[in-house]
Amino acid sequence: MNAERTGSGEPSTTLALLWGEPIAPRKGPARSITVEQVVDAALRMADEGGLAAVTMRAVAERVGVSAMSVYTYVPGKPELLDLMVDALYARMRRDPWHEASWRERVEKIAASNRSLLDAHPWLTEIAALSRPPLGPGVMAKYEHELAAFDGAGLADADVDAALTFVLGFVHSHCRAAHDAERATTDTAMSDAEWWAANQPILARAFDAEAYPRAVRIGAAAGAAQGAAWSAGRAWEFGLSRVLDGLAMLIDGR
Incomplete structure (x- = not known):
């Protein structure tokens, strides 16, 4: 399966992330960043260096968290790609017809x-x-x-x-x-x-x-x-x- 396409992540997890719902109970310290920050960092990296530049480790470094902890925000690149596309669509200008x-x-x-x-x-x-x-x-x-x-x-x-x-x-x-x-x-x-x-x-x-x-x-x-x-x-x-x-x-x- 090609992970470099929309719709290739785990459906229920992806939909929960897209609509801002919790994906699993979480224990431990409070989060230092948001999912939106992870997505914005990935968007900037894709624009700068293409999709090859967007790895979970590189995104973690960009937002200042550990490589492992970034997965508590977004479980993998397939889900991240869906979030990136949806974010860009959300920001499109929509004037009345x-x-x-x-x-x-x-x-x-x-x-x-x-x-x-x-x-x-x-x-x-x-x-x-x-x-x-x-x-x-x-x-x-x-x-x-x-x-x-x-x-x-x-x-x-x-x-x-x-x-x-x-x-x-x-x-x-x-x-x-x-x-x-x-x-x-x-x-x-x-x-x-x-x-x-x-x-x-x-x-x-x-x-x-x-x-x-x-x-x-x-x-x-x-x-x-x-x-x-x-x-x-x-x-x-x-x-x-x-x-x-x-x-x-x-x-x-």
Whole structure:
């Protein structure tokens, strides 16, 4: 079992922690820190060094407790990851929807989730849509985003499916964007520099007679977006198609 995903901890323990309930009777001296402090420390470490930097021992050192005592606050990393995700969801801004159209509302949902994933790239590695941590942050986020479809005329099951469709696109896009950023960092070369460095090989590989469409369309795309792939262009094109698809379902009724 992969512990680096939401929903991989012991369910009853995780839910108790998420909702601030005691997980077991406890004896001994009063606690010197809170679960919230443990979670905040883990969030800072993940943002600074990625998920690999978040170990129970390292978190204990960050908050100033022993490696063993940190387990009395959070029993393990699987539960800690759920708490981290729920905390970030709880802190998302949620303005009233007012009179905006369903399309404007869904665009805002997409943009806010993109901003969250861009600010915390490690989230794309662990936040499973199928097993979200069912804490107060997740529930508040879900309730607010479902309300974006109020008045759209969809059945309840279709509202859930539509929201999942939108969030799936955002998650996929952000993961691709993060992969592209890592490729640039790992090679210490921009896309333009990479293409220029490999030009002699590419000139031989891009045989216009053997691959007429790949050469013609690839050149047009590269010229339009300044690279083989553009996060900005992919976002604008993809989100528009997502919204157009939902419009066929909603406006076509």
